[in-house]
Amino acid sequence: MKWLVGIGSVLTGLIFFWPTPYRYEDGGLIRINRFTGHAEKAGGDGWAPVKSVEVVKDSLTPEIEKQFGALEVTGQDFDSITLKNSTPWSFVVIESSEVGFDPACGVNSDYVTLVTADRSIPAGTEAKVRLPYSDRFRTALTKSCGGAKHSRTVTLRPNSASSSDGRQWLEDTSAHGSGSSVPIISRKVTGDVDVPKS
16 A cells, blocks of 8 residues: 555656656746757747847846946945946946845945936946935944944946947846746945934
């Protein structure tokens, strides 16, 4: 009886839980064979191989990660970060950024919504990214650790980038699903800032 239950359990697992040979991305429009890595795109005539032009987009990701990491932090205060972009790429960061303070402030982190004008970091310029804290988060910070200098970390992520030679890169969030090897590019900017008393 034990053997039958064991064999039945294994068969049930194989039938209902064993992964299919394909992993699906882009809302099920692209399937990738788990064993060969061969990608196919859904079309009117069925599944067709993904053209090399579509794959080229992700070949820029390592370069974008390197260039975004090369942005120089030239200034920080409680309400902003100033970044100098000496790279040939212009960046647009995503709308939402995580801001965290050291444990002494009692509040870990919150998300700020960047205004549209501050999201662009053009090539060859210096840009100020303002951090519009929510009233709740600002009040908690000033109450618990105001009037002193504390460590702050801001996580910025590029949404898109374009170079002077016409190349463009877009963060394809659909490519970051489970099992995807495409990294999410982010940059943590850490520094000590004066937290105001009120």
